[in-house]
Amino acid sequence: MDLCLAKARSCMKTQYERSRVSELAHEVLKQKQFYYAGKPQISDAKYDAMESELRKLSPSHPVLAYVGAAPSATSPRITHDVPMLSLNKTYKVDDLHSWVGEEPIVGTPKVDGNSLSLVYEDGLLKLAKTRGDGRVGEDVTDKVFWIADCVPKLSKKLSIEVRGEVYCSAHKFAQLVEEMLERKLERPTNPRNIVAGMLGRKNHIDLCRYFNFFAFEVIGVDGLKTEMDKFEFLDNLGFSVLPHKLLKKAAEVETYLEEIKQWMDDDEIGYDGAVFSYNSLSVQSRLGNTSHHPRFKMSFKWPGLTARSKIDKIEWFPSRLGIITPVAVIEPVALSGATITNVTLHNAEHVKAYNLKRGDLIEIIRSGEVIPKFLHVVTPVEGDFDWPVKCPSCKSKLEFDGVRLKCLNSDECPAQRSGFILNWMRAVEIEDISEKRLEQMLSMGLIEAVHELYTLSVKDFLKLPATKDKMAEKLYKNIQATKKVPLAKFLNGLGIEGAGLRTWEKIIEHFPGLEAIQRITAEELVEVEGFAEKSAEQIVSGLKDRKDAIKQLLKVGVTPSVQKAKFAPGEGPLAGKQFVITGALSMPRETIEKMIREAGGKAGSAVSKNTSVLVTNEGDSSSSKMKKAKELGIPIWTEEALLTILRGV
Ligand SMILES: [Zn+2]
Structure with a gap:
């Protein structure tokens, strides 16, 4: 050239x-x-x-x-003593792997909200600041007093700074929209924007009561050694903290991401990724910061592609619990290699909050393998949302419970009936009967209720289209094989709202047997660790509703079984002792707690005078549980000491 x-x-x-x-x-x-x-x-x-x-x-x-825009000239500006940096970000798991290296890390989901700093003097909330440009933020103290999670007075007279994320959950957003419209304010576009917008306002600041706050950082405390300690410290002060998990190896990162992705997409709270931090605070301070981000933290985002399309119509589908779910049929649009025509709209409340209707131009996102999600309305058309008054399946009148539209005709609604049977078949693992086959069985009148599965003969299956001798026999055997079923799967098969397989396993640990479980009261369930009052009530009333179904299943010979406990109540090597765990052990905490209970002991979550032993692998830990245990003179065991006793069982 x-x-x-x-x-x-x-x-x-x-x-x-x-x-x-x-x-x-x-x-x-x-x-x-x-x-x-x-x-x-x-x-x-x-x-x-x-x-x-x-x-x-x-x-x-x-x-x-620049971390953000400079704060507006009208609000009081406040300098951050320690800059509020943004996070280094990656879309690639490989990047995470090489960043993690050999260091143990702590993972949390990343809330799609707005960062906030709370400054305490002698335990009193004195000042709240937005991030602003990272160096100078805005004073939003008057607004923060409306946010319940922003603890106004700490249980101890500490002078510290707490940082976290303000956010608005989907349900609260819907309520906020309603109140804003009543006050003749402009309809907000989405939860994240309204949080930022509201924190910058001068009036209607009481609307900040629809927001929540997750704390994830504390500055000015001596003696904390790890990121996990930090979370425990904040938790003990009364702050809400994000679910956090200690990951010991880079190889655990991928499983962790899969794990949180499973529930994140359907959660009430909007998330936009995950954050990882090195667990050791001395490693953190050694690495320090660049001018833009800390070197010891990394955020991960799933590569999500967005697209815009118009809503052609909104269709409503009944589920097994009678909940009618809205799905938007949109003008076909290409997104990450697929043509998208349907987008879930979550629930009726969502349709109301965003005033969704035919003709609206909306933005959608698809990240990973999940079904595309509605993000927000780009350009709305005139008019109001609308929803069905009758169940699309049984035509009975629908009820709006404030969040969802429901068909209450649970006994006769065909959609609920087939959904119920399908859920049972999946829960007890009946193989080879697809949804399509089930629909055929229902429409041919072979079965009407779930227990009738067990009275079907080989002959009955031969009536199904394209089903020869061999297949008919197989279907019969597959069903009969599930007559003997573990109790947890049996209960899970009843499709009770608010309880999954893990929930039932936990309940069975405390109430071993179907009869005992059917007699549980909501009060008793609340005493089992981790049950909120609302879900306890849901479970108890769900069990009552299924009384007939349970009776019928037992009558046709379905036998739920419980593994016999090794010890009678009040016996076992750990009987009468309460154990509390602090810090990470070699197994998940839940596993060890289960072993403790199986050996007759109890597992507690906080150290008190009722605690018999504190178990930890970090003898030099400065966690609050450790301090309390030392104060009360409670014996401290290593994991190994506990396992030695458990192994003897
Ligand atoms: Zn119905």
């Missing part, structure tokens, strides 16, 4: 790059300002792409170091 031409080309390229850099820098800064004002104009994915292009072209561009 002509040397002159080559030179000209490279010159052109740099010139192009230079103008591209300033164009990008301008746009990134502008979008940051919109974002922090609570009115983002583009999707996160688009913004991230722009920012990473800028980083590639000009890695040290000053715009990249």
Whole structure:
């Protein structure tokens, strides 16, 4: 190639790059300002792409170091003594692996909210600040007193700073929308934006009572050694903390991400990824910060692609519990290699909160393998939302319970009946009967209720389309094989709202036997650790509703079995002793607690005068449980000491 031409080309390229850099820098800064004002104009994915292009072209561009927009001139500005940096972010699990290296880390889900700093003096909340640009934030103290989780007075006279995330859950958002419309305020676009918007307002600040706060950072406390200690410390002070988990190896990261992804998408709270921190605080302080982010923290986001499309219509589907779920049929749009035509709209309350209807232009997101999710309305059309008055399956009148539309005709609604049977078949693991086959069995009148599965003969199955001798025999055998079923699976098969397999296993530990469980009261359930009053009531009333179904199942010979406990109540090597665990052990805490109970002992969550032994592998731990145990003179055992006794069982 002509040397002159080559030179000209490279010159052109740099010139192009230079103008591209300033164009990008301008746009990134502008979008940051919109974002922090609570009115983002583009999707996160688009913004991230722009920012990473800028980083590639000009890695040290000053715009990249801005954590947020400078606070508006009208609110009082407050400097952060310790800067509130943003987090280094990756979309790749491989990046996480190499960052983790050999260090134990702590993982938490990442709430899609707004960062906040609470400053306490002698235990009293004196000042609350937004993040602002990371160095200077806005004083929002008057608003924060409306947020219940922002503890106004600590149980101890400490002078500390607590940081965390303010957010608005889906249910509270719906209530907030209603109240804002009553006050003739503009309809908010989504939970994240309204939090930022409300914190920047001067009036209607009482609406901040619809927000919540998760604490994840504390500054100014001596003696904490690990990130896990920090969470325990904040928890003991009365703050809500995010679920957090200690991961000892990089290899555990992937499983952890899968685990949280499973529940995150359907949760009331909006999440947008996960955050990982090195557990050791001395490692953290050794690594320190760049001007932009701490080196000891890393956030992970699932690569999610967004798209926009118009709602063509909203369809409503009844489930096995009679809940009628809305699904938007949208104009087909391509998204991460698939053509999307349906988007779940969660529940009736959601449709109401966002005033969703035919013609609305909406933004949707698809991340990982999950079904695309509705994000927010881009351009609404005139008019009001609308929902069905009758059940699409049985035509009986629907009821709105404040969150969901429900068909109360549980005995006769065909959709609920088939949903109930399908749930049973999955729970007790009846194989080879697909949903389609079940529909055939129902429509041909072979069965009407779940217990009738067990009275079907090989002959009955031969009546099904495309079912020959061999298959009919197999179906018969598969069903009969599930007559002997573990009690937890039996109960799970009853499809009671608010209880999954793990819940039943836990209940069985305390109430071993079907009869005992059918006699439980809500009060008794609440005493079992981890049961909220509402879910206890749900479970008890669910069991009552299933009384007939249970009776019928037992009558046809279904026999739920319970593993016999090794010891009678009040016996066993740990009988009469209460154990409390602090710090990480070699097995999940739940497993060890189960072993303790099986050996006749009790597992407690806090150290008190009733505690017999504190179990820990960190003899030098400075956790509050450890301090309390030492104060009360409670014996401290290592995990090994406990296991030695348990092994002798
Ligand atoms: Zn119905």
